[in-house]
Amino acid sequence: MSNEIQLTIDGKSIVAKLGQTIVEAARDNNVYIPTLCDFKNLTPAGTCRVCSVKVDGRVVVACGTRVASGMVVENESAEMTDTRKAIIEMLFVEGNHMCPTCEKSGNCELQAIAYHYRITAPRFPFLFPKKSLESVHPLLMLEHNRCIQCRRCVRGIRTKDGKGVFAFKNRSNNIELIMDKSRADDIDDELAAAAANICPVGAIIKKGVGFSTPIGERTFDKQQIGESYGK
């Protein structure tokens, strides 16, 4: 039996491998589905919901749903685009995202997806939650105002002996990113840079870097997120 199956995304017929997720299949077929909590080589977590698509009339996350034969996926329909914009807008109002003062601005994936959808202002009221800035390590700061709880750092950052460094404490609106300080000695310059890099927003900041890349030369100054797809 062949392990190749056929499905459609926005009416376009694509071939996928059995066992792939919708996001992986779309990527292989040069179709852009925006993602935020998804990161190369990490098991999908489905925390951000940005990749929401409609499958056979139901809204599901494309990163956590496996392809099936004959599946009909709605990706860039008016309804799903609006749903995604609403999710992005919620992520903005639920934190304190002060782009003009953020070191990650221009390299931030949340901002990049908001640009992709040409969002000018959120439809929801700003919550201005009370959050703090915390120095957790000689090399790292946690800027809780900007954390979107995607868990990329929790899933992707490991010390050399394979131990996790980041975790979340509390639940619901009290949820907060924490760093295991007993692992402080295992965090070298390289791992600190990796932690700052794996964060899609500016919640994990490597000290002593600041605004190192001039405006105009940052990642999303030069290219639009998802731009390489469909070419």
Added chain:
Amino acid sequence: MANKPIVATASLAGCFGCHMSLLDIDERILDLIQLVEFDKSPITDIKNFERKCDIGIIEGGCCNSENVENLKLFRKNCNILVSLGECAIMGGLPAMRNGIPIQECLEEAYLNGVTVDVGDEPIIPNDEELPMILDRVYPCHEVVKIDYHIPGCAPNADLIWDFLTTLVTGKDLELKYETLKYD
């Protein structure tokens, strides 16, 4: 042209950077005054509304009672109201005080801050002429209805130009990736 659209502008809790960015359209300002007429604005120094305006452009959010009064006055006197820049849209840098109790902010600024001159007897300004500071900074669209939002800190001059020219000529604005920025 007898009936050019009339534009009014105001800077509330902003830094005037957005107005500077408006002037950054450079010589196109000569084309702009062919298209529109400026009324009440820091640029013209006209202080009061004497007539109804077509477009009101607001820089900055609301941090005190005077900002709120001024914003409501603009809503009343302008057919279309535009939030220009991050401060008007989401409070911007002044909103970094949101989440800190107002008493703590005032004490830090006027009593305990490192730049307070200890030689004087420091007080929190309380003259009745001064507008009351609000509990937090409010985005303009949380105070009055705002019709359009132009993001940026400050918004790109080309974005302001594209927006104003498409608005007064009745065309649809295509937001260009290069000009739409939040910083």
